[in-house]
Amino acid sequence: MIDLPLPLIGAIGAIIFLLLMFLKMHVGVSMMIGGFVGITLSRGLPAALSTLGTTVYRVGSSEYLAVIPLFVLMGILAGSGGVSSGAFNSFYKWFGHFKGGLAMATIGACAAFGAVCGDNIATAATMAKVALPEMRKYGYSDELSTGAIAAGGNLGILIPPSTAFIVYGFVTQTPIGALFISGIIPGILLTLFFMGTIYVQCTLNTRLASRAPASTWRERLFATKGIWGIALVFIIVMGGLLAGYFTPSEAGAVGAVAVVLVSLINRKFELKDTARSLLEAGKISAMIMLLIFGAMMFSHFLTTSEIAQAIANTIEQANLNMYLVMAVIIIIYLILGCIMDIWALLIITLPIFFPLITDLGFDPLQFGVLSVLCIMAGCITPPVGVVVFALSGMVRDVPLFTIFRGAMPYLMAMVVLIFLLVIFPQISTFLPDLMIPFR
Numbered sequence: 001m002i003d004l005p006l007p008l009i010g011a012i013g014a015i016i017f018l019l020l021m022f023l024k025m026h027v028g029v030s031m032m033i034g035g036f037v038g039i040t041l042s043r044g045l046p047a048a049l050s051t052l053g054t055t056v057y058r059v060g061s062s063e064y065l066a067v068i069p070l071f072v073l074m075g076i077l078a079g080s081g082g083v084s085s086g087a088f089n090s091f092y093k094w095f096g097h098f099k100g101g102l103a104m105a106t107i108g109a110c111a112a113f114g115a116v117c118g119d120n121i122a123t124a125a126t127m128a129k130v131a132l133p134e135m136r137k138y139g140y141s142d143e144l145s146t147g148a149i150a151a152g153g154n155l156g157i158l159i160p161p162s163t164a165f166i167v168y169g170f171v172t173q174t175p176i177g178a179l180f181i182s183g184i185i186p187g188i189l190l191t192l193f194f195m196g197t198i199y200v201q202c203t204l205n206t207r208l209a210s211r212a213p214a215s216t217w218r219e220r221l222f223a224t225k226g227i228w229g230i231a232l233v234f235i236i237v238m239g240g241l242l243a244g245y246f247t248p249s250e251a252g253a254v255g256a257v258a259v260v261l262v263s264l265i266n267r268k269f270e271l272k273d274t275a276r277s278l279l280e281a282g283k284i285s286a287m288i289m290l291l292i293f294g295a296m297m298f299s300h301f302l303t304t305s306e307i308a309q310a311i312a313n314t315i316e317q318a319n320l321n322m323y324l325v326m327a328v329i330i331i332i333y334l335i336l337g338c339i340m341d342i343w344a345l346l347i348i349t350l351p352i353f354f355p356l357i358t359d360l361g362f363d364p365l366q367f368g369v370l371s372v373l374c375i376m377a378g379c380i381t382p383p384v385g386v387v388v389f390a391l392s393g394m395v396r397d398v399p400l401f402t403i404f405r406g407a408m409p410y411l412m413a414m415v416v417l418i419f420l421l422v423i424f425p426q427i428s429t430f431l432p433d434l435m436i437p438f439r
Contacts, residue, residue: 004041010305013038017298027341028287028294031348035294035301042304055296063249064170065292069285070252071161075117076280077259078233079126080273086226086266087112088130093223095195097214100202102138103148104195106131110152111191112227114159115234116259118166119284120379121390124153128394139210142398144201147406150387151194154376157342159187161237161255164372166248167292167343171350174364176248177241178436182365182428183372186417189427190373193413201409229262242435288343295347302348312352322360326422329353330374337378341386345375365432366425370418377414380407 004012017034021027032052039048059065078084091105091112098104110127117123128149135145157164160180169176202209215223237255240246246254260274315325336345350371357367379387382404392400421427 006042006305007310009038009041010302012041013298013301013305026290027344028290028292031291031294031298031344035297035299038301039297039304042301051300052297055300056293059292059296060289062170063247064166064176065289067166067176067249067252068163068288069281070249070256071118071163071166072122072284072288073277073281074161074233074252074255074259075113075119075122075126075156076277076284077256077263077274078113078116078230079122080263080270080277083116083229083259083262084109084113084126085130087230088127088134088226090223090226092134092212093215093220096212098199099206099211100140100144100198100209102131102135102140102212103144103198103202103209106135106145106148107152107155107191107194107198110149111155111159111187112230114156114187115161116230116237116255117156118161118163120154120156120376120387122284123156124149124387124391125394127153128391132395135209138212141208142395143402143406144198144208145406146391146395146398146403147408147410148194148198150380150385150391150403150407151410153387153391154379155187155191155194158183158190158369158372158376160184161252162372163288164342164346164375165368167346168350168368168371171347172354172364172368174368175436178365178432179368180238180241181432181435182369184431185427186369186373186421189420190413190417193417194410197409197413229259229266233258233262291341291343292347295344298344299348299351303351312356315356316359322362323422325360326357326362326370329357330370330418330422333371333374334377337375338381339384340378342375342379345378346371363425363429366421366428369428370421373414373418373421377411380404381411 013034016037017030020030020033036048036052039051088105088109091108092102095101095104095108106127109131110123113126114123131149132145160183162180162183165179165183166176168174169179233255236258237251240254241248241251315328333345333349336349354367358364379385385404385407388400388403388407392398392403
């Protein structure tokens with residue numbers, strides 16, 4: 001063990017992490033190496049090796065995180081089973097004839113698909129395959145089309161079941177069921193705000209989109225059957241979870257089975273899709289778990305080097321108004337969300353900010369929704385807007401800058417909702433208080 005001041009050790013570990021990340025090493029591995037080196041310098045190699053082993057074992061065996069691969073699998077099965085296309089067709093029939101109606105239908109379909117997916121990148125990728133060809137058919141600009149898909153895909157981590165809420169619950173020990181419910185009203189509001197944003201854009205600039213033909217009322221009512229599968233899966237998963245029939249992990253397994261049954265009924269289930277979905281779910285889950293392993297290791301290092309405590313103490317000793325403290329934290333999240341992975345950001349920052357926020361009197365559910373909203377903003381903001389980059393990889397004929405520019409108007413809708421949530425916490429706490437009175 002080298003006798004160095006703790007602040008210097010903290011700086012060394014942080015520099016190693018940032019350097020490796022900017023050298024394009026996997027973020028999870030970068031954090032793991034930075035944390036390992038930092039703990040070695042502060043407490044010695046045996047302590048670093050012990051921390052690494054116990055962290056990986058404790059995180060890997062956590063019941064909280066066992067639910068992630070199951071909900072990821074549920075979303076992938078839903079995408080391959082035709083659930084997403086049915087949802088888009090339903091919203092298309094109802095909204096297609098409005099200004100920007102197909103983009104609104106995309107937002108609505110993203111919200112519906114998010115109710116069985118829980119991941120923003122998977123939601124955006126799935127809806128790009130379904131919605132983009134249809135919008136191009138009616139002359140929608142690539143800027144409007146891809147921006148709507150990127151912003152709408154983000155709803156996948158706000159509308160339950162959400163993998164972001166699972167990680168938040170794991171770090172803060174907040175009940176996952178209550179977190180899921182807290183995202184319902186904000187998710188609906190943000191969906192409406194996004195639709196309003198599209199309407200305003202298309203009113204101000206009519207060249208962005210043309211109107212699709214209006215459907216008859218009979219066609220609209222008939223098309224509504226396209227969302228019956230999503231509604232059924234959502235009711236089974238959330239209803240069983242809230243009624244106590246099964247745990248969050250069991251809810252994920254039940255949801256995956258329910259999605260398969262819906263696909264069978266819709267006659268869109270193929271055995272080869274199941275094998276591909278299992279492999280894809282395994283890859284995504286492994287990526288998420290590696291990120292969590294690295295973030296937890298780096299979080300231990302921050303605790304050891306006393307950086308986390310120093311940041312918390314600095315904010316606390318400033319004697320700021322509680323809303324000003326919340327504003328500072330939100331700004332930090334908005335900035336870090338632009339350059340860091342969402343899982344790493346939650347795991348590193350929550351041990352610092354969560355005790356401070358709860359001591360000030362804010363509700364854990366309110367802060368959970370605010371955290372996710374700030375991260376959502378970062379996911380479509382340069383330089384590292386992960387949803388935009390994922391979408392760019394799928395739609396190679398659209399410049400990255402065009403997708404970022406198309407996603408920018410939706411940031412204002414998120415900022416408005418963040419402001420409303422800070423002032424009116426009931427937006428996120430009303431349903432949990434109603435459905436779980438003794439939470």
